[in-house]
Amino acid sequence: MPDVNETIIKWLHGQQDWLQQATETLLTDGCLSDAKLDEMVAYLKTSEGQAVTNHRQFGGLATHATAAGELRLTEIGDVSGIENLAPRQPLNFGKGNLCVIYGHNGSGKSGYTRLLTKVCGKPQADDLKPNVFEAPPAERRCKVSYSENGVASDIEWPANSAPIDALRSVDIFDAETAVAYLTEETAATYTPPSVALFEELVSVCNRIKEKLQSEQQALVSMLPRLPNEYSATQAGAAYRGLKSTTAEADIEPIIQWEPHDQTTLDQLVERLKTADPGQLARNKRNTKQQINQLLSKLKSVVTAFGKDRLDSIRSLRADATNKRRMAKEASKVESAELDGVGTDTWRSLWQAARIYSQTAYPGQQYPVTDDARCVLCHQELGEQAQQRLMDFESFVQGRLETEAKAAEESYRQALAELPLGLTEEQSVTACQAAGLSDGPWQRRLMELWRKIANTRSALLDHESKGNVEPVDWPTDIIEELSNRAQALEREAAQHDEDGKHFDRAQAAQEMLNLEARKWTAQQAAAIRTELERLRKVAIYENWKRSTNSQGISRKAGEIGEQVITQMFVERFNRELKALGASRIKVELCKSRTTKGKSLHKLRLKGAQTGRDLPESVLSEGERRIVGLAAFLADVVEQPHAAPFVFDDPISSLDHDYEWHVAVRLAELAQTRQVLVFTHRLSLYGAMEDAAKKVGDAWKSDHLQQLCIESFSGTAGHPAHQAVWNANTKKANNILLQRLDEARKVGETSGAEAYRGLAQGICSDFRKLLERTVEDDLLNQVVRRHRRSVTTDNRLAPLPLISHEDCQLIDDMMTKYSCYEHSQSSEVPVFIPEADELRADIESLKAWREIFRKRPEGSIASG
Template identity: 25%
Template structure:
């Protein structure tokens, strides 16, 4: 069978993730707090407004999030145990239930009944849930005390244990357990005091609509807070590139291009000044010629700067350092050759050569001797000729061994060229230093420099700085070279484009300006210059307004993003779905079932449930109307009657479930609906014949109505009392409290006490035994009074009830006199034994013993059973007479 929840879940799959998350929260908690709305707004912005990722990602709605959308199995509760951190309960409290029929759990206010009920509401996912609180008087701030419990259930007859922790994942089977309480009653009332037909699930769509409208309000406020002033664009509009970009300012404005146009160089700003001046000139030729002349001088200066720069560059420094290193290497080689030249004999005795041997003059002498030897003296022999008998070509004395050795060393020295190389490297270094020293580092003459200061001040400053740096570098080079010490910091040459390039650029700019001046006299060219000036002026204006424009565009982008979010929050689709769901599931059968339940609850007015057929403010509803009047139902019905309708609709929905799981009622009856207590009790007893029913109540009058309904139906129930034990609430006792027990239950309890007294008392009861006997007789006395009302008078009149059971009056007459006398004897004995009456000491009667007490209890039980038998026989006879009357009427 298709269900509303099933259709809703299927439809929800097509919703946006944030809508599914909102529905999940609504089914879990029944309402959305401010924190929920803020988190959902963040999800909407992420999905539709290009917002950042939300801190909590959407958690889509699933079947296990929905009470009543569980497994589809029939589930019965068996017990609730191991309660921990639940209200002021001591850990370990437990409560058991009969898996079938009716279990009544009675407890006064503050006894702990609500603690058990709240756990079940949270675990079974009641429509409206309040978090289970831990003990408010234990645990410090920040001390986590999370309520938990074990829940034993039967799922289609199979045992299962569920570990429940508040805030944990829900159990699908427990979702089949239906819960009715005052919050559930409100869920059937669309607006306070106004009854509405809201099958479970439609109410959550109502709340989703309300939530989306609240989010719409939040985003609208945020959007309205974004102030946009389009007037800031007015000065920029016109026939320029800037004007075209700001013609229709908004989210689509090209802010990147605007930023590019607003970025202006110093040259752009100078161009504005130049164009303004050029367009003011009446005779531009003289100025153009002056610009041409200055440009030509700058061109020559650029060549000089290029020439000068090569003497002070880092490359020049490296080259000079290399020349010094070459000189040092050549000098070292020369010194080595000199040592070899002056070397001694094999015994290490050095020759004493003349001073200057090996120098340039000596080498000239050597070369002359060589020429004379090979050309004249020893033609055909290499120089030096040192064979035996050879003579020195200068002194013409025969060469001895020492002389021959010296000549050979001379030849080796001259052939090695060490001296020549040393002389050459030194000469190269001297020439390089001379070029650096003599270099012209002043590319501009004084008049041109002065003119430059007026026309191009930035270039003038660059020239001065660069020339100063060049001179500092040259001084450092010369000093370091002279000292051959390069450890001092090297002066820095200005970075960026070299001076010669900047001078050439300045020359080109001046030439262009001269050309522009000449063009300005041509009307067509003048128009182009005016257009260029307008473009540059527009960019200059944009430059000052750019921060405000960026803020406007970013604000427009945000407003547009928020508009998309607002469009996504439109509730029309949800309202349409609500109407469709209502038409499909708020059926005539459900309306009939509700009317049947209303009749069963004793509701006497005539109501005609009709479907409004439209969605108003996101709500599709079946409105209860009173026949014969156009007045709204909520203006006619009392609050108690409205609660009766809510219960009737709840029971109608339960009847349409596809399973027979437990139904829990938490204080279903209040003073608001006291007129419907009896029928309500009878209906819940009848429901307990179909499935397990749990009733939590503190209403003793309602309890008596349940007892009467049970007796009338012949059904039975399990009673439990919840109260204080061990100085803490939540203590559970089997059965009812003394005040709520019927006469038979009371007598059996007293009999147990009497037997215990008999076991412990001797022939002469102690003071304590006497006290206990007297207390027992006091209870016997009250029990006889209850037995008279319940059995002998057959509940013809009930305390706190406005009904008189006329049909039961027939049993009042006909009780045997001997039974009445016996009952009165016991009653008199109980009155004499009770301490409720003060008796003078001289008239004190002996207190009955335990055996007498037991005898009186047994006799009272026997008399009550006989009265009950007569009541049942009378009811049988009355039923037969009723059938006979109906049969006779039918035959007529």
């Protein structure tokens, strides 16, 4: 079908390259292995795999087909613990193509069908049950024998285990199948290679999608769960609404948390907690006052140890040092006998002597030299000593000394004026009073006070160990303290306002919004991780969209319309006609396409409402024949020769439909094995006639008729050939064999045992007489359970029937009817002795031989 292949290639050239590569792999390898699937998944994720290309040729389309072969079911045996089946010997389906298995209700036909349905893996198969009237069996199994292309296989199959793959192609028709075709959407069982390719592509897409889904599910969200109380907040809504498309700027409001946000939150918490806003305002202002006091202290102290003040102190120190040096240089009194005049020690001694002199010489100007003694050693003052004291006084009272003293006093005063900082304890107390009890504040202030104390100590020590650095103006601390003081004033003002009117509900909502923002900000890292995960998930969603099989299904529907639907409908109409059901107003229509498969459904043809369904309008027999037609239309043209199994295909059908079904089954059996289970003798006979219609030689080679029966609570037993299904000649011999066995039993066990067996022989002999009339006397022109009167080459011998022939059979029928039909209790029935019974059976056998030869060769063999 080149046109179809060209259509498929044109469609493929419009698909992404990964799908084209998957198609080539399917055409080449027949399937996509797990390793190939992983390669396909990796290729799909690339830009090359996502690109639409047209360079592939898809040469495999011309050879993509399904291999055909012959499959035959041989026998079922060794059944144990399955339904109520317990055959003493295997059910063998023979070597021909047509096997008809007859059995009355409860004989095991449905059991065998259910077993085959399960073994062959049919969708309608139910689990097989053990015999509910017996104890649970130790094991449940059976042996299934079959052949493929002439190669025989025997499989030991445990009940309800996996189906036998080789038998999946066996087609089975039963009541449930008929209903399914009538009421459900069905896909054609045989799919041409061109359409099967799309089904395989759908499967590949689904497998790839499952693989991608599995990988995507591994991208587990690590985002903490949002507390319920934050669900209605703006931050909570943004947190829950994170998407792959959320930009960084969109998440900034919920991941940022500044100090002023915390301050605002603390203020709201405080406002909501207080019951007396006025008192809280007063407290805030008290705290503000403490901060201002701390600020004032800090500013004054820092100013005292700033660069300008340090430069001033150093200048005073240098001036005092210089002037003292000059004073010392001028203090070299010529009359002095010792060094050191003018030093600090000397000046102290001189000043002490001056004070003491007022005690020794009160009211006299120091130094007293006239008629006086030295106030230190109390010796009389000589002329030189007197002059020396006067020289010393002149030195002390000189200008340079005065200036040196003044400079030193200024320097001393400057040092004395250096303010003290706060001790560690004082600093802690001040911070607590100012509401600055948190650790960082205390540490910062402690460090500042410690630096001030060290600087002051160094200055008091005249910077003997080197100049110290001035204390820098703590701009940040002062600014923060000032801001805090201003904030306290604003908060106090707010509390004053709250004392007048306060919307508590609005404040509570604002607080909740801030708490939610604070919580989301704490999850900033998790939020960014979640956004990255969502972006990866979005990429996987895009990849998964590439595997959507809807487009493949649509194309499969188009191709299926060409190569499946039209042919399916034509086959259905042909089957309706072949089954004699053309007058039934039904039609098969395509309903839809799913996963690459075209689905079809039966509907009434010409119905006015369009809503009535076939199953609600057709009779039971019409439903069965329509279901059978749909089944046959679906399966007959499969390329492989697999067996057909029919379970009571003519249930609810009249004799006309029955004959058409028999003929159709015989036609099917010309190309493949057909197994028919039935409980109707009419179909049993019709199948023989239908086989003859194909040809006597074919019937002889292919038709096998079996009987199964139930016995002692179990079913499925193949029955030996008996009077009712053997030809009359053989049936005669069977009765004679049974009579010999009955005689032996009687001789061993007595007359009663003989009569029990002889009763059945008499009854079967009565049935044989009926068949003798049909098959021998009337030459099978008319037979029970057969719809037709067969006259072809059969009427000519009828004139040879004599009155004696009729009398013989009539007498025999009269004599033995009592053993087949119930009799009055007033007329007892006696079982003939063995010799009498043998004589009658032998006489019928002898008559048949003579009748067949009258005249020689003129009567057809039975």
